[in-house]
Amino acid sequence: xxxxxxxxxRILDNKHIKYDxxxxxxxxxxxxxxxxxxxxxxxxxxxxxxLVTHSGPQQLxxxxxPVDTELDLKKAAKAAGAKKIEMLAVKDLQKYTxxxxxxxxxxxxxxxxxxxxxxxxTNLCEIIVSGGKIGTQIVLKPSEFLVAAxxxxxxxxx
Numbered sequence: 001x002x003x004x005x006x007x008x009x010r011i012l013d014n015k016h017i018k019y020d021x022x023x024x025x026x027x028x029x030x031x032x033x034x035x036x037x038x039x040x041x042x043x044x045x046x047x048x049x050x051l052v053t054h055s056g057p058q059q060l061x062x063x064x065x066p067v068d069t070e071l072d073l074k075k076a077a078k079a080a081g082a083k084k085i086e087m088l089a090v091k092d093l094q095k096y097t098x099x100x101x102x103x104x105x106x107x108x109x110x111x112x113x114x115x116x117x118x119x120x121x122t123n124l125c126e127i128i129v130s131g132g133k134i135g136t137q138i139v140l141k142p143s144e145f146l147v148a149a150x151x152x153x154x155x156x157x158x
Contacts, residue, residue, distance in 0.1 A: 023136055103133040117142075
């Protein structure tokens with residue numbers, strides 16, 4: 001298993017943060033968050049997707065929200081202290097984060113961007129986020145996620 005560890009997992013290991021890894025079948029091409037939650041047998045409100053946004057050309061922000069919800073861009077901008085934010089183009093995702101769509105973990109990006117998680121996560125016993133590659137999810141406590149991702153909880157969804 002050592003060789004298949006992702007950058008996100010290595011960071012968690014280095015910080016001595018306990019996590020579980022879950023895998024799911026990707027051969028059907030269904031990698032949207034709600035389908036992933038179903039594939040791993042978890043409630044959608046416990047499985048979080050990673051969204052990368054920008055405010056201007058150089059300022060990126062990361063938002064982590066339940067897979068069955070939609071990011072409220074006004075709330076996101078307020079959380080980030082930005083006038084306006086927009087979604088980062090999928091074609092730019094790997095360049096800035098080191099990850100691809102469907103395998104973008106909020107932990108272990110190329111740079112540490114300001115990261116926010118929907119406040120609903122703080123009411124859960126565990127949350128699930130991308131492990132850093134398609135087909136891999138990480139399960140961990142919300143409090144430990146906040147440490148690992150250097151994230152702040154905020155109201156982010158519509």
